[in-house]
Amino acid sequence: MITLEKLTKVYGHGDTAVTVLDNLDFSVAPGEIFAVVGPSGAGKSTLAQCVNLLERPTSGSVVVNGENLSQLSEAQLRAARRRIGTVFQSDGLFSRRTAAENIALPLGYLGVTRRDSKKRVAELLDRVGLSARADYFPHQLSGGQRQRVGIARALALKPTVLLADEATSGLDPESTTSITSLLKELRDDLGLSILFITHEMQTVLQVADSVARLDHGHIVESGRVVDLLRDPASDLGKALNPAKPALEAAVDETTWFVSYTSAGVPADWVTRLSTELSTPVSLLGASIETINGAIVGHASVGLRASSQQAVVDAARRLGLDARLTPAESPVSQAEVRVETPAHDTEVSIRSSAASQPAGSSSAATNAADSEKEFAA
């Protein structure tokens, strides 16, 4: 469990003082992946440095399993740092050491016997699926494999908290998925609290249970990913799963934006809405996905007639939020008309935008020097 309590970081003094983190409060529970997203300059790196204790907070606390790390002496800090595993953007591996030797490093610093170290390294290599690559040097491994070695090394001292600082940035989508899958396995198997700092929204969607958006040092929005995706008023929800372009409604139709707000939305909600309102419903675009085992989605539909309140009420009864939207630009004029089997009401489907699997963008920046980390 990791808890940040009113964490504040100010650089400089007096007139030149800059508050980079301002009273951050959040917790990452055991078995939870908590993402912090934010644009460049939001304070993500500073947050990571305060959490892994490379920077002292100006005020507030970082509490790991009930221990307030912000109040420790330098010597105690060095020991406490080992209780937080850290994975950086760059794998930070030593090029002249094999995968196994890189993983063994933190054990060596702690004076673990050669025999115990060998056993633990073998376990860790197995854990990250790289037993067959134990003797490979970093340049003989793919980017995703190198990052796996970095994760194994971060786990060497059996931390309960893992800090992943831009751990998938710069990786291709396939490697990103392999790393996010591994992190989810570690969350589930070891009950780790994982703080996942990133600027990649798609990766948050892949990996996180909860997310907070950091902007200018403030947390401007946070919550469970599923709840945010189901909240049509959530900016973070919209940023995580932006609406796909939809078709234009017919001239006599009004375009409505419909969001799933509950897990109980019936699969045939378009037909049901049409029946309830006694009017055809045109499906103009839709994105329905399973995220962390929960169904979330939104759609654009075209409707004729009916009072606005009647549409809102009928949608709500189906577990949906319906609100009027500005017209979307037309994508295609192709139109397929289908008869709904259960009802006489006709449903016109002009388009159904397929949901996209979560992918990844990439960006590269330099990461911290891990030798400095372990040697500290």
Ligand SMILES: Nc1ncnc2c1ncn2[C@@H]1O[C@H](COP(=O)(O)OP(=O)(O)OP(=O)(O)O)[C@@H](O)[C@H]1O
């Ligand atoms: N040592 C420092 N002294 C003064 N200001 C600093 C220092 N380190 C960072 N800052 C400032 O703090 C703000 C946040 O920087 P930080 O690197 O934490 O942002 P970030 O979200 O990680 O950005 P990026 O995604 O571009 O790496 C920036 O305005 C930066 O100029």
